Amino acid sequence: MKQRISTSPNWAFFLIFLSIACQPEENKFYSVPDTPWEESLGNHRAVLQVEESAEAALIDIDWRRHDRDPADRRFTIIHESGDTIENIHRIAVDNERCKLAFGPLNKPGKYFFYYLPYLVQENYGFYNKGYLKPEAKPAADWEHKLDVAKLLKAKLVDFQSRTEFDSFYPMEVIALKSEKDSILNRYPQDFLIFPEDRLFPIRMLDEIPQKWIESGPSTVFKGEALKNEYYAFQLGVFAARKDLQDLKIEFSGLQKGDSEITADKLTCFNTGGIGPYGDPFVKRVDLAQGKVQPLWIGVDISKDIPAGTYTGTATIWAEDTEKQTVQLSLKIGNEVLADRGDSEAWRHSRLRWLNSTLGIDDEPTKDYQPISVLGEQTYGFTGKTLQMSESGFPRSLKVKETEILNRPISFVVETQKGAENFSAPQNVQLQKNSPEVMIGSWESISENIKIEGVGTIESDGFINYKLKLKALKDVKAKDIRLEIPFKSEVPKYMMGMDLPGTTVPQKHTAKWKGPHDSFWVGNEHAGIWCELRGGEYHGPMLNLFKPDFPESWYNENKGGFEIKSLNGEVKVQVFSGSRKLPKGEEIEFEWSMLLTPVKDINYKSQFTDRYYHNGGNPTPSYEDLESGVKIVNLHHANNYNPHINYPFVAVDSMKWFVDKMHEKNQKVKIYYTIRELTNYTSEIWALRSLGNEILGNGSGGGYPWLREHLVYGYRPQWYQWFADKSADASVVNSPGDSRWYNYYIEGLKWLIENVDIDGLYLDDVSYDRRTVKRIRKVLDNTKPGCMLDLHSNTGFSKGPATQYAEFFPYIDKLWFGESFRYDEMSPENWLVEVSGIPFGLMGDMLHRGGNRWLGMLYGMTVRHPWMTDGVICDPRPIWKIWDEFQIQDAEMIGFWEDSCPVKTSHPDVKATVYKKEGKTLISIGNFFDSQKTISLKINFEELGLNPEKVKLIAPEVQDFQTAKEWNIGKKITVDARKGWLIYLK
Structure with missing residues (x-):
């Protein structure tokens, strides 16, 4: 199957057309063969022509390479007949030039010079091979005969890339140093501007392409767009003579007579935007001398605007530089582009998704009622109630009729004289009062400490506190801690605090090893999940992303956890230990809580919504459908969803698959998440221009495509080999929040509307509950009945039920258990960490099929036709009993x-x-x-x-x-x- 690299069937045509039409007349040296050559020879070659047989021939070419260490790679030269040249004598090899002699040449004709061969890894996981080491030295008797000045010269016919996706041309063909010196001599400005069409994303950040040498810098940009299009283009800024500090851009409106595209309709994505929680921000851009900064710009064009040519300006400057003004000219045609351009990836119209606020509102998701005020300091959620004490912390927490607390939750600051006596809350303010969220703030003062508190409650039973402590005097604190006193009958089970799911011990103490940043205590009817927070990242602990130790709670490892039963209650303490607080010092303590269960269990769904999950072959057979399969999970790395976390490549194939499944009354959920991002991402160069906002930094390496194109400043991640196209080689996203969340949410809506998917299969994600809530709203509002399925690898998340508990209000099904050892786990561990039952959810088993006998105690089977470690796990015999008994009733x-x-x-x-x-x-x-x-x-x-x-x-x-x-x-x-x-x- 020929690889598609866009949602548009015209994209491949554009690339081929541009590779021909846009080559300079004197340098038509770049092409792609009709059939890819053997992958192990590498992704690039030079095609040489030799007119006669000879003992040796000379190559002297400007190959203009951007990748690193070109001399450290093996060189292989093969005649078109298949004969391999025995000897290669290197004369000069660097990024600009390759000069070498090779021979003997027994035949005239074409010779293929492969200069980036590597070891092919035909599997998935993490690429751990690399380039081949340089070839052996030539035979001494052959080398001694060489007279470079008299050698037959091989003619360069072409530079070829194995596939279009591998091509360097034109934006990764570097300018020679002499060419850069020449252009610097001609243009004295501190920085030079190179306008670029969206068809040619600026790729190199530390070099300028040969294309720019030929075109020269310019302060004129001309483009063509359609009505209702979100039009994207680039202005490349080259720091020619000095470092540029705080690069800025300002737009005028674009005008045509009385018609105008106002300045606020033009956006530079590099200098600011809207964050993942709806907050606008300004971004500082600095640029070192000799580096390139692409400025990606979007123009929001109305569908009602008159056709014609609109003109305006973009002014660019940095500190201590003269402003430069680019004249913008945009010709808008009569055609109305129905979807803003989103179905054609080459347009880059989806960049506007980076600034989306879709799903951010103050309304509860469909399963939850608005917060209600039931009385003085008493609030009602869906099936839960909260009553505040005079201190501002919960006095009573009820799940239905079950009271959790034995007495109020307290926050204690203890000195040598005992616990500080804080005043009742004063300066109380209601900062937000909406159906979904209520936020209040207050101050409390003791003799030594002032507390500024912010409390948040949400309609699903989520509670958050942020307390800023300020020392009014020099304070020697013996301890600062959170105390949660449970009624003794509630805490039957717990997890976290360095414990798997277990019965609550009489006493247990834990430190921060692990790290362990959250815990749950309760029973099947009521409980509290609590997370201690500190850093910016609040998502689950993964192998890729881990929250920082909360400095206030951690306190140089003096902090920790304790749970103990005493005097008819079970008390949980999160302590931070002793510390000195000089007068005026401020420190913040933050924690979140969630009341469980988050919802009533949907037993009918558990027993009737049966999953088909077969990554490489996602199509269930007739027999599978007869067994009751109702939901197909479409994983990545197959023909219908080939590339990880970017399901916009093979959209037509995915749509075909979804339609076929719908004809068979099957729902289809797709693998689409955030953690790593495929190298096939159409906007990858625009994302890279944002620095490390979206794509994470790293030491590079990994699969050769990454080394040859991204080159540096990335971290390789998941790898999937394909026999018929370049491998899917992902890179890690930046830890923490980014605008990619906004893109992801808009992308989900687009997939529902255009592909008709029925939800998501989430596989160890890195965002937090705020993003999951947005996902839930988009699913419910766009296509009611969509589902969210959450999977986790235990080794990644250090206990998925603990780490993902804040997601649970919005999840339909759990699939925990990768790396679980079911035959070694206690009943309590099964209940708390695997089943989801104490949280109002149910799940399926995973690793080696789980244990079919013990799983039935929790209403669980494996997914069909799951296989791990060579073990085929078939749930259909159990499903047959379910149907015979009509277990759903x-x-x-x-x-x-x-x-x-x-x-x-x-x-x-x-x-x-x-x-x-x-x-x-x-x-x-x-x-x-x-x-x-x-x-x-x-x-x-x-x-x-x-x-x-x-x-x-x-x-x-x-x-x-x-x-x-x-x-x-x-x-x-x-x-x-x-x-x-x-x-x-």
């Missing part, structure tokens, strides 16, 4: 519930009940490493069954159990880490 009563009507006689053997009128399905699971024989304690009255007319019947289930029957009261043998599915009927 049953009441699920887990073993963790006190009301569960079936108990076993052994603590390591658990039973979960699926209850229906006149019929019950019992799931039994043995968590012990040896066989157990147990009896069942059955509350027949609760089940509405007559014990004298009931039998225990285990049906035949493939790869699960053989058929068996027991009379009531008979003992049941359960193998180690296995179980039974038994009808009680």
Whole structure:
């Protein structure tokens, strides 16, 4: 399949046309062959013509290379017949020039000079190979015969790239030093301006292209656009003679008679924009001497504007430089571009998405009601209530009828004299009062400390506090801590604080090793998740991104966590330890909380919305559909969604796939997230012009395409090899918030509207709940019924249920468990970290298929046809039982519930009940490493069954159990880490 590099079918044509039409007459030396050559020879070659056989021939070419260390690569020269040249004698090799002798040449004809061969890695993951080492030295007897002055000269026919995507031409063909010196001698300005069309994104930031030598700098830009188009173009600024500090640009309007495109319709993305939470910002741009800064500019053209040529100016300057004014001329045609240009990537119209505020509003998402005021200092959420104490912290937190707190939450500043006695809140202000969010601020003062507090509550039960402490005197603090006192009956389970999901210990203390920045304490009916915050990044802890240690809480590792049971309550303390606060010093403590469960469990969805997840072959068969598959996850790295986190390349193929699945009554969710970004991103050069706002910095390396084009200042990430095109080689996004979130959100809406997808499959993402909330709103408002599916690798996220808890209000399904060892986990660990049940969600198993027997205790199966470590995991036999029993109509009563009507006689053997009128399905699971024989304690009255007319019947289930029957009261043998599915009927 020929690789498409745009959503537009005309994009390949544009590239071919431009590669021909825009080459200088005297230098038509760049092309792409009809058929790519063998990948291991590298992505670039020079085509040479030799007119006669000879002992040796000379190459002397200006190859104008931008990549680094050209002399450290292997050179291979092959005749068109396939014969490889034996000897290569290097004379001069650098980025500008290559001069060498090669031979013997037994035949005249074409010779192909490959100068970037590398080791091909035919898999996925992380590219860990590289270029081949330089060739062996030539034979001594051949080299001694060389007389360079008399050698036959090989003629350069062409520089070729293996594919169009690999091409350097024209924006990565460097100018020679002599050419740069010449242009500097002709133009005395501190900086030079090179206008560029969007068709030629400026790629090099430390070199100027040969193209600019030929065109010269200019203060005139001319472009052509259509009505309703968001038109993009570039002004390249070259710091010719000095460092440029605080580069700025200012626009006039564009006018044609009485018609005008006002100045506010012109945007420079490099000098400012709108952040991911709706806040405008100005960005400082500095440019070192000899470097290039592309300024990407967008013009928002109305669909109602009269056609014609509009003119105006862009003025550019920096500190201590003279202003330069570029004359802008934009010819607008009569045609109205229906979609602003977004379906044709070459237009770069989607750059405006960087400044989008889509999904940012003050309305709750559809599953949550507006915040209500129930009384003095009492607020209602959906199924939850909060009552404030006089101190400004929660006195009461209820989930439905379950009270969580034993007494008010407190923030304690302790000195040698004891706890500081703070005044009641004063200067109280309501900063925001909307259906979704309420924000209040206050001040409290003690003898030594002033607190400026900001508290936020949200409609889904999320709570945040930011406290700025200011020392009124020199203070020696013994400790500064947060105390959360739970009613003793609530904390059955916990996770975090250096613990996996477990029962709450009598006492446990933890430090910041890990790091561990969040925890959850509660039971299946009520609980609190809490995260300690400090740095700018508030997303989950990943292998790529980790929140900084909150300096205030960490306090040079004096801080930590403690949970202990005492005097009828379970108290959680987050302490920061001793510190000195000189008079006037300020320090901020921040934490967030979320009340759980975040919603009521959708059992019907769990048992009927069955997933087909097969990355390379995403199409379910007829048999798969007959088994009840309802949702297809379209991963990346296949023909329909080839490139990671950028599903705008093969849009036509994806649309075809989605339509076919919809015809079969299947929903399709796609892999599309933020963490790394493919090198196939159409706007990658515009994004790179933003510095490290979106693309992360790094030491370079990785797959050769990255080394040859990005060259430096990036960090390689996920790699996917393709047999028929250049590999998908991603780079890491910058940690923390960026405008790429805005682009991502707009891209999601575009995909729903144009491809008709049904939601997202999220795979370890780096944004926080604010972005997930925007996603949820866009899904619900654009196409109701869309779904969000969250997957995590345990090794990445240091406990996904802890790290992603703040996402849970907006998620439909969990798929945790990559790296989990299901056969080694306790029942509590399963419940808290895998199942999602205490949070109001349910999930599927993952690593090696999980454990099909124990999984049924939590209503979980693996996804079909998931395979890990060579193990094929088939849930369809279990699904068959589900359908036979019509489990979606049953009441699920887990073993963790006190009301569960079936108990076993052994603590390591658990039973979960699926209850229906006149019929019950019992799931039994043995968590012990040896066989157990147990009896069942059955509350027949609760089940509405007559014990004298009931039998225990285990049906035949493939790869699960053989058929068996027991009379009531008979003992049941359960193998180690296995179980039974038994009808009680």
